[in-house]
Amino acid sequence: MAQPNPLTTPPPGTDTYAGKGEILHPAAKHAFPPFESHTFLAQLIWLALAFGALYYLMAKVALPRIQGILHDRATRLSSDLDEAQRMKAEADEAGAAYEKSLRDAQGKAREIAQTTRNDLAAAAETKRKSLEAELNAKLAASEATLKGRTEEAMGNVRTIAGETAAAIVERLTGQAPDKASLDRALDRTATAH
Template sequence: MAQPNALTTPPPGSDTHVGAHTEQPAPHKGAFPPFESHTFLSQLIWLALAFGLLYYLMDKVALPRIQAILHDRANRLSSDLDEAQRMKSEADAAGAAYEKSLADAQSKARDIAQETRNALAAEAETKRKALEADLNQKLAASEATIRQRTGEAMGNVREIAGETASAIVERLTGQAPDQASLDRALDRAATAH
């Protein structure tokens, strides 16, 4: 059987150990490195350097950018507020002008409506008077026509009454009455009514 060589590796699964060539990690002894007292000075120096570098970068690079952004934002807000105030003033002025023009238009509309009512009332009054005059004229003409026709009708009635009375007298008495006595009787009957 051959002897294992110290440089050869054992086959997998074998329990053989190579004694001198295998190193195991040594157990850690001592404090946590940041808490070791002999490294405090170097740690404080690096802390001061890191803080100084961070402070310098913040002071010269980051903070000016943030300050510029805040300044721009404040300017933009201020200009936006000024613009909003200007637009509000314009809107208020436009609203006041609109209200004034609306009030003027309503006043003019009332004036025009009143003038139209007055003109229509005057026109209606003129037409009414013209119609009344026309109706009065027609009424007078109608009354004249009625009087004329009544006169004609009364003349006809007198004539018919005379003929009827003459016929009745003639039938009763057998002789015709004279015309003069018949006219006097008809005149007395007409004046009695």
């Protein structure tokens, strides 16, 4: 024998057979619970209470926390931008100081070379009148001395510039630059001037 279908078979003791295979269950006479008019006022009260509680929680707990997080983030971002601006200004000042010291060192080297050249030329001119043959040999030696001093002075300028650049880069980045990069930069600077 086949089992009765619970959807179409009424519970025992109910007389709800309507005919033609339709079952009228007593609960079928009621509307969807949220739309029933006799519970509508209670539903509105619970809706208002739930909305009020949710609003209170959002206004007193969640939104102040979110606002605090956003404020902290904005403050930290502003602080970081100010620090970056300050560090950029320091880097610009250090770069300008380096360029100035390099120009000063090169100017001093030219001045020393010119002074040495002038001194040697004056001495050579005075002696040329008395001993022209001997002066030619001394003039060659003087030119060699001048070239050596100029190279020595330029070597000192390169050393000073290298030390200054290394100190600036180390101060700005916190790491000492490698020697090869520093030499390439000094070579480019020397060829540019």
